[in-house]
Amino acid sequence: MTTNDVSTIGSQEREFLGHPIGLTICFLTEMWERFSYYGMRALLILFLTKHFLFSAGEASLIYGAYTGLVYLLPVLGGYLADRYLGSRKAVTFGAILLVLGHISLAFEGPQAVLDGDMVVRSEAHLSIFFLSLALIITGVGFLKANISTIVGALYGPTDPRRDGGFTIFYMGINVGSFLATLIVAGVGEKYGWGYGFGIAGIGMLLGLVVFLKGQSLLDGRADPPNPEELTERIFLGLSREHVIYIVGVLLVGVMWWLVQNQKVVGNLLGGSGLLMVAIVLVYGFIKCTNVERERLMVATILIVFQVVFWALFEQQGSSLTLLADQQFDLDLGIFSVAASQVQTMNPLFIIVFAPIFAWAWLWLSKRGWEPSTPAKFAIAMFLVGIGYILFAYGMGLTDGPGKSFFWLFIIYLFMTLAELCLSPVGLSMITKLSVARLVGMMMGMWFLFTAFANYVAGFISSLTGDSAHGANSAELDVTATIDLFHSVGVFALGVGVVLLVLTPIMRKWMHGVH
Template identity: 40%
Template sequence: MWERFGFYGMRALLTLYLANHFLFSQGTSNGLYGAYTSLVYLTPLIGGWVADRYLGSKGAVKLGAVLMSIGYFTLCFGGEQAKPHAIIDGQRYEVVIGGERGQETPPQYAVIDGRQLQIRGNDDKTVSLLAADGSEARKVAAGSFRSDADRSPLFVLVMLLGLSAVSIGNGFFKPNISTVVGTLYAPGDRRRDAGFTIFYMGINVGSLLSQFACPLLAVYVGWWAGFLLAAVGMVCSWALVQFDGGKLDGYGEPPAGVADRRLLIIILAVLAIPLMYLLFSNVLASGDAATKAAREGAGVLGYIASLPVLGQLMFGSFLLAVIGIPVWAWRIGNRQEFQMMMVAIILVVFNVVFWTLFEQAGSSLTFFAQSNTELDIGAYTMPAAQVQVFNPLFIVMFAPVMGWLWGVLGRKRLEPSIPVKFALALVGAGAGFLVLVFGTQFAGDNFKVALVWVAATYLIHSIAELCISPVGLSMITKLSIARVVGLMMGTWFLSIAVAQYVAGIVAQFASVETVGGQVTNLKVSLDTYTGVFQTIGLISVGIGVVLLILSPLIKKWMHGVQ
């Protein structure tokens, strides 16, 4: 619970922190967010291997907790907000941000000849500069206004090092805490499922609490306070394992007969932080280049060439896995084993589609909440980052219901097969966005939709998550040839990492122009988000329907695996 408290608390803040404090463009913020979340799912492949060979799962958990704590504490030191400026007709002008603390969309003013002129974007991509009485003092032609900021290289360095430490620490923590829980029960112990149910609820309780509390501190105290709360949560996580009163003695210990490599592993983990920093720096330097290449029709090769190093490595290794593993299975396995491995690979690919859409929560959906959602619900104004709390809230509410439903259907031999559950999840992911698109037609004169439509999207996505998330790892272990179960598990996590990265790319397409971190034309913003959400929603529903049609054949190739 405490580890998820820290992780999801920071995750709730990240894109808005990048856009509103460092004043990166939405495209750059979404790209960094996608890179970070992809590494969160990629580093556990190494962390799990190190734990199995040398550290033991308990030692890896403690090392991961320390590194993540250091990362969150590092993020508290963001320095002063970046200084925005605008380039108008080739000349640079200072930009002043108005409003009060707690106001998430304050007005921006360009300082021209000693006058503060409010910046307002127009539907035709021109920009109006308004005098104090609201009259148009100057109109800037489309393409002649560019927003940027002066940000401290030192504090950008500190922020990227913080993300790097969290990424490395997560690699040690994430795969091994589950292993510790599993070792608490002997084979055949019926309490194992109950134990993992408690574990699963702890994940969602931590997520629920942090995504409510951290955004409040960030808005009303400062970004540093939100990250500090995440760091405190991580320290609590470490303390519970470190000072366990002997309750974990004998569980998750290093393998017998292996030399103590803890100091070397700690040194290598610390040295890996600069490597992660270089990957993040490359993503930051690339900016929106890949998105621009895609929009300009550069083609597949041109698009891949424009990707940051992390993206090229991610896509290259995933393509190698999904092509190479079936070829290998065809050569060394019998017909049944080959068909089962093909099913596993097919579902891995569909898994990428689902998580690409689902992970819009931390990027495009959060920016949509900030600019185009009515967050004032009467007695309370919800911070934009806080809308992510709907997901764990609905998971806690509906996980028992879905478990009961599957049980009832199973006893009647009506429970959907694994491919059908995957198909339902894809249809649900797309339907969630289409519901939000439908809700945009009821937007008010301020081009903002009611919060209930965003909540409905999270509700549908949460139910879809419950269709796919619990069965994925189990499916891989049952379908894989015994000799490559570990490789297939790695491919599964790689698929999620790729999905996280692609989610950042999709979010870049939904990015809108900002000044001082704020959207200046809410109509253009609403139209942009609506177009992207409708596109990915329809694509996901279509892919889900295709999988549903293919599910009888896929089920046949599973040869009785349930």
């Protein structure tokens, strides 16, 4: 390993505990944002099936459309930040929308009731609910990709601490997620949906305050690229910055319509993904050097393949939560947990294992043994595939409700270990392989394909519904679910094999970037 390989040139000089000091602000901001998001997500599928009385299939598709759109908007948010706003202004605007969205969710409205075969819901409160989702979707669009971009900007291009920094950042996400699924989910399910959603909104407000107060610790690395362009009057006497904010507000209306039309969302995500791949490849061949082009191709391949992982990982908030509620014994002896709190295992495992993984990658790197990024992706696919196969086997051992909690423990453990091999490494990979002028768009592309994966996750979850109990039933078809989970586990193993075969080629195309 050469001296250049371990250079910290270009990294933020001020440090805290061995990393750039700005990482602390990104850590805390993302922690509170994820507290609000994951707290709300933990309750969403149960709120849809128990409060609004949607069927398991309908609720899963709404869930998939919502989580899909949450990851679609960072494509636009990343571009606007790269080109005009800068990460600081984009994150601030997004956080304001998120606060409004989470607080408005607290107004849950009256309980839906069955009138024969018809479900009677308050249409006004249902519209407010979808508006809340639209505000959150748009807010995440302006915040999510750009807070990750700030983390990347804190490190020089060859700083060996980068992967470790992203893993620490990722641990912050999961501290927020752990607290959310423990507190927000528990309060919402046990004492009232509105109380849970309200606590999530308070968490997001804290995140906004932390980010605004901590700007001095970022040393200008999140500022607009060309401040003078933002003040330019471009429409009806309004500055470019104000026009961007107005467009953001109008996007809320578009998201409100889309989240209620799930099939349109699926077509939009699939089409956008193909278009984005085409744009990146054309740009690579026309505007990039051979090295830049091949690095972009590796990034694109890995971005596409991650769809399989996230489609399975995101069953946590949909089918796995419904299964926990309907099929598993949640009395653990010393205490019992609510179905939504089962999701606490994922962030808890992250908190335990993330420091170990961060240390392990650095230890292996110093000795030249660290697996390449493509190899880490392959390992992730193997782990998640094994987890689903074991879970399907365990579910089949017991007929009816009361299944052992052990099998939920197993699938969450394997998904978490897989996640640590793919997600923080993937975010770091984008910032390393992308050319500087495209890093925001490539980060947006990562979230675009994550968006498509979330929509696919909702579709997979909808296949677990049991139509035999009636169109409005939230009951799951357990036998079909066992077969489905075994099949997707085997498929994930196959994808892992393909990635492993492609790894030597991709390592060559990465041209020294690990």
